[in-house]
Amino acid sequence: MDRLKILRIIILVIFIILISRAAYLQIINGDYFFRLSEGNRISVRPINAPRGKIIDSQGKVIVSNRLTYNLYLMRNEIPPGESSEEILAELSEISGIDYQRLINNYQNTDVKSVIEPILLARHLSKEEMVVIVENNDLLPGIIVQEASLRDYIYPENMVHTTGYIGEINRNELISFNELGYNYRAGDFVGKSGLERQYEFYLAGQEGAEQIEVDNRGQKKQTLGIRKPIAGNDLTLNIDFELQLSLEEILKENFDRLRLEAEDDEERIKPTAAAAIVMDVNSGAILASSSIPNYDLNLFAKGISSSDYQKLSNDPLRPMLDRTVMSDYPTGSIFKLITGAAAMEELGVRADSSFYDSSGRFYIPNWSRPFRNWLDRGEGQLDFVKAMARSNNIVFYELGHELYKEYRGDKLAEYARKFGLDQKTGIDLPSERSGLVPDDQWKRETFNEPWYPGDAVNLSIGQSNLLTTPMQIAQLFSVFANEGILYKPQLADKITSPEGEVVLDIEPYIKADLRSEINDSTFAALNQGLYDVVNKSYGTASHHFLNFPIEVAGKTGTAQTSRALTNHAWFGAFAPYEDPQISVVVLLENGGSSSFSVPIARDIIANYFGVDEEDE
Structure with a gap:
């Protein structure tokens, strides 16, 4: 009889705990978790805007773009109990991408909203892209999106005139946006030559797709699209x-x-x-x-420190x-x-x-x-x-x-x-x-x-x-x-x-x-x-x-x-x-x-x- 009383008391205590927890979740923090659930099922994913082409006086395309893939983290798609750092560590182990590179890009982002993507890496290799997509279930919050890679079709011709692109620096980010443009950290911009001179004409405007996702990060439906605007083309006097x-x-x-x-x-x-x-x-x-x-193709994906130092230290100053x-x-x-x-x-x-x-x-x-x-x-x-x-x-x-x-x-x-x-x-x-x-x-x-x-x-x-x-x-x-x-x-x-x-x-x-x-x-x-x-x-x-x-x-x-x-x-x-x-x-x-x-x-x-x- 005493054992039955004890069991009833235990069940009652458990019931009280469950009721209290439910009240805490639904009454005290109900609004918070409602907003969290809403955020968890809405994501904004980028749509690439190709940079404008550079064309000679006879209509020959000298600089264009080709398909590449960028890697993003969607914080609002990470399941409860897992952290961004854990996901990035798993991503590094699966893909072979340097963890420090991933964590640096994650920590240095200027993205404030949890529903917006954080750019982790540009221009994935085909092998990196395939292995990440194949292991999508193990990498919640990680998405691969199509992008464009600057294609210097004749990379050793008209080099100084064409110029090259590179990742925007802090001073450029501030000055460009003060002029009324909308650049973000991680964007690639013209650094020299015509690429720099006509940056604001050549640069496109990235679009976005707002989607609803399930609890596994899979797309359920499109809620809205902001179409990308491709950059303008530059036609030269050069033959x-x-x-x-x-x-x-x-x-x-x-x-x-x-x-x-x-x-x-x-x-x-x-x-x-x-x-x-x-x-x-x-x-x-x-x-x-x-x-x-x-x-020029040394710069298309972002030049390595060793390659840049080699060019900079060349006594002929190329x-x-x-x-x-x-x-x-x-x-x-x-x-x-x-x-x-x-x-x-x-x-x-x-x-x-x-x-x-x-x-x-x-x-x-x-x-x-x-x-x-x-x-x-x-x-x-x-x-x-x-x-x-x-x-x-x-x-x-x-x-x-x-x-x-x-x-x-x-x-x-x-x-x-x-x-x-x-x-x-x-x-x-x-x-x-x-x-x-x-x-x-x-x-x-x-x-x-x-x-x-x-x-x-x-x-x-x-x-x-x-x-x-x-x-x-x-x-x-x-x-x-x-x-x-x-x-x-x-x-x-x-x-x-x-x-x-x-x-x-x-x-x-x-x-x-x-x-x-x-x-x-x-x-x-x-x-x-x-x-x-x-x-x-x-x-x-x-x-x-x-x-x-x-x-x-x-x-x-x-x-x-x-x-x-x-x-x-x-x-x-x-x-x-x-x-x-x-x-x-x-x-x-x-x-x-x-x-x-x-x-x-x-x-x-x-x-x-x-x-x-x-x-």
Whole structure:
């Protein structure tokens, strides 16, 4: 009987406990668990928005996207009694994905709502994707969603111009969203080149699907969809076939010159090269290359630390776009500026006569001579022939006369008229503005006045002068069209995924020098450029013997602070009578312009379809 009483008491106690627990769950915490149950059966899953394509002027797709898979954690789908950390540990063991990588991405998320996905990993391998899907029952809250991977179809071509993407950093996240965009941690954005310049056009807007799931995380029904918006497509002025030819010509010559330098102790290896083809009647960039370069697909999934360090520590600096991100003295190309200033300000004419007696120029009361590139006098020369011969003595004299009349200002003034000492405005990030030194700059930098020797050095493109190859391409374009300074432009238009033109990028005239520079000045200087290439005494003539296209150009060998490391330039436009293109070639530490001229010739020949038999 006592045992029966005890059993009844035990049953009563158990019943009271159950009633109390039920009351606690339903009355005291009823609202909490109702909200939890609601959250547990509703999830918001991302829908990928592909990034816009990059397309050449002929409609050829250069950069696109391909299918990939991303990995997410849905916190609201994790069963009671299990933690996110436990699920991630199980996920790591099953998939082989590093646990620390998973936990870092989980802890660093900025997702606040439990029904939104947390991005754990991008671009799963096929093997990772399959094993995770196959073990779905063991991994509650873990989902795999389709996404897009940037596909650099030609990963070693047009590298610096295209640029690459990478995961958004904190500063970008803040600044982009302050501009009114909706980026999140983990998003991939343009980091360089066109990818960065046109980020806000190329980036799509991710969509979302709100679904109801059962207690195993399986989809029961769709509650709503926000459709993704694909990024806009970017169409370029670049002709990709011309681009490939230019790159091949530049690389073959660069590699050959480096190989030849190994067997010649009086030469050093060029450290980089750049080449540009510009439409002189619009500023459109038709081809542009900087070498050395790298493989864009290293960045498509997010570059590893080891690969990035390898690129960053390469002494040839392959990530640097020499066309806009490096600047150099021009050497004798600057004689175009000196000549323009002398004709406009000193009354020099095409037939003005000069005399080079010894290949040396002396500033009055200075003992050190300034030397010509030819170590002897060239006798009587008129102005046009001095340009064709690139005679330093004549331009030293002109630079000195400008100094006596205007001190350190007039040469700098004319350099700036022609677009130097300022960014060209090309649609690329990280463009350098170069430097045109003058009296004010020297006083601010060195606390010294502008001396006659500074003016004399500047007259032939030395004396701290710095320019980018893009600025020089623009300069030759101005002489080709006799006064119109176009802004260089890579992009032609931006179109929506449906083909509607979002932005039509028209040619932009930055300045019209025809009201400031006389026709006779352009005529004389252009005649000098013609004679450089076409007269037997021109400094580039032997490279253009029997060339069927009339080319006007200028050589430039620019001294550096190290022995035997002159930069080698050649700039040109063609055809002479009806110019279509300007071409610039730079060999960084290339030694002599005699090495850059043949490269430019081959680029021009390719553009106009000149065969070797035609030469």
